[in-house]
Amino acid sequence: MVINKLKEFLRLEAASGILLLIAAILAMVAVNTPADIWYDALLDIPVAIQFGEFEIAKPLLLWINDGLMAIFFFLIGLEVKRELLAGELSEPSRVVLPVIAAVGGMAVPAAIYSVINWGDPVALKGWAIPSATDIAFALGVLALLGSRVPQALKLFLMTLAIIDDLGAIVIIALFYTADLSIMSLLVAVASVAVLFGLNRKGVLSLAPYLLVGFVLWAAVLKSGVHATLAGVLVAFFIPFKKEPGETQTQLEKLEHDLHSTVAYGILPLFAFANAGIPFDGISVDTFFHPVPLGIAAGLFFGNQVGIFCFSWVAIKLGITRLPDGVNWMQLYGAALLCGIGFTMSLFIGSLAFEQGGPDYAIDDRLGILLGSLVSGIAGYLVLRFMSGANNKNTENS
Numbered sequence: 001m002v003i004n005k006l007k008e009f010l011r012l013e014a015a016s017g018i019l020l021l022i023a024a025i026l027a028m029v030a031v032n033t034p035a036d037i038w039y040d041a042l043l044d045i046p047v048a049i050q051f052g053e054f055e056i057a058k059p060l061l062l063w064i065n066d067g068l069m070a071i072f073f074f075l076i077g078l079e080v081k082r083e084l085l086a087g088e089l090s091e092p093s094r095v096v097l098p099v100i101a102a103v104g105g106m107a108v109p110a111a112i113y114s115v116i117n118w119g120d121p122v123a124l125k126g127w128a129i130p131s132a133t134d135i136a137f138a139l140g141v142l143a144l145l146g147s148r149v150p151q152a153l154k155l156f157l158m159t160l161a162i163i164d165d166l167g168a169i170v171i172i173a174l175f176y177t178a179d180l181s182i183m184s185l186l187v188a189v190a191s192v193a194v195l196f197g198l199n200r201k202g203v204l205s206l207a208p209y210l211l212v213g214f215v216l217w218a219a220v221l222k223s224g225v226h227a228t229l230a231g232v233l234v235a236f237f238i239p240f241k242k243e244p245g246e247t248q249t250q251l252e253k254l255e256h257d258l259h260s261t262v263a264y265g266i267l268p269l270f271a272f273a274n275a276g277i278p279f280d281g282i283s284v285d286t287f288f289h290p291v292p293l294g295i296a297a298g299l300f301f302g303n304q305v306g307i308f309c310f311s312w313v314a315i316k317l318g319i320t321r322l323p324d325g326v327n328w329m330q331l332y333g334a335a336l337l338c339g340i341g342f343t344m345s346l347f348i349g350s351l352a353f354e355q356g357g358p359d360y361a362i363d364d365r366l367g368i369l370l371g372s373l374v375s376g377i378a379g380y381l382v383l384r385f386m387s388g389a390n391n392k393n394t395e396n397s
Contacts, residue, residue: 015140016263016264017139017140017141017143019267019268020136020268022268023268023269023271024272024342024369026272027274028276028277031276032280039276042060043059043061043273046058046059047059047063060273061274065270065347065350066228067227068269069266069270069347070217071231071258072231073231074234074235074258075262076162076232076235077233077234078238078254079255081236081238081240081251082255083162094155094159096314096320097311097314097323098159100310100320101156101306101307102160103306104305104306104309104311105131105302105310105335105338106167108298108303108309109298109302109303110127110128110130110298110302112297112301113294113298113302114127116297117290117291117294120290122360123291126348126349126353128175128176129295129348129352130295130297130298130302130341130367131171131298132164132168132344132345133165133344134342134345134372135162136263136343137340137343137372138161138340139157139158139161141340141383142383150323150324150325152324152326153323153331153334156331156334157334157337157338160307160334169229172228172229172348173225176226176348176351176352180224181223184220184223185219185223185225187215188220188225191219195213195216196237198237204239204250209234209238213230213231213234216230226351228347238250238251240252271343274347274365277362277365277369278362282362282366291360291363292366292367292370293367295345295349295368295371296367299341299368300336300339300375303338304332304336307334307338311331329386333383334379336375337375337376338375339372339374339375339379340379341371342372346368349361349368352364
């Protein structure tokens with residue numbers, strides 16, 4: 001009975017978002033009770049891998065953030081490649097609106113945060129935090145609305161989130177890279193060359209790609225570039241071809257196999273490891289400090305203004321049009337949901353404030369949780385009560 005109920009829950013579209021929320025709550029409970037000693041001790045457990053002179057030694061927290069999250073980015077890379085070759089991103093006419101919306105959803109939140117934190121060079125490192133969208137939470141909210149939300153809106157939001165993830169990957173590569181190791185970079189380049197050769201020769205077995213991918217991950221980790229980017233690079237070389245007698249390509253099979261592990265394992269674990277906020281000393285005034293205020297305002301106001309206004313201008317100029325069956329209020333509701341940053345925002349925050357001190361780490365989590373919570377509730381209410389089930393107000397020009 002219990003196993004059947006668990007299987008039914010995991011089949012829900014909203015299940016991954018619910019698990020993320022539970023993991024975040026458990027982290028906050030742990031940090032604010034006597035269990036905080038065990039919580040900190042768990043994340044500080046030293047874990048090492050060594051081959052001869054080569055060694056990677058990090059606490060468990062960094063293995064989660066640098067190792068397991070590389071698998072998350074690997075899955076994102078697989079999804080992006082599939083969408084580019086055979087999905088929504090393969091049809092230019094369907095991509096224009098999500099691309100324009102994603103640009104607005106990244107630029108305006110970053111601008112709002114930067115204005116609020118202008119003059120503090122350490123705080124400004126977090127300018128990209130409110131520009132990220134958590135696709136699991138956003139799609140989870142849409143799933144709770146069921147048939148009230150047209151399928152075209154779900155496809156729009158999913159495509160926008162994928163493009164947003166691509167933008168986040170570029171931002172991490174360009175702006176959150178530490179001092180570079182030339183030798184490690186050369187090993188990384190050689191690994192990419194091997195992956196390219198495997199793909200060009202039509203090798204379908206996944207084992208060589210994953211083996212070289214591990215070498216690439218280790219080289220990127222040692223190079224100073226964030227290791228999660230290795231996951232994206234490896235994904236782009238996974239063959240989009242079928243083995244004889246198979247109905248799915250190698251990429252699709254791998255994506256399917258990884259999805260449950262990432263959604264129900266890696267992301268909740270990441271949330272548990274990074275969402276713990278001690279409430280001692282936190283007051284209403286704390287939320288009005290520049291960092292949490294900038295993040296919360298960027299997530300809530302920045303995303304709705306950037307995504308909706310950029311989309312509105314593009315549609316009115318005739319560059320693109322509303323998705324079929326979607327009205328303006330539904331588009332606005334989707335823009336609100338994109339203010340749920342959570343996983344990706346927490347990840348960028350961990351990079352931005354690695355050297356910023358504990359106060360910045362707490363402040364950024366407060367802003368992320370507040371902005372994401374308000375955005376999720378507002379988006380749900382708009383789509384539930386104000387968007388109109390019959391789409392009478394749909395306008396395509």
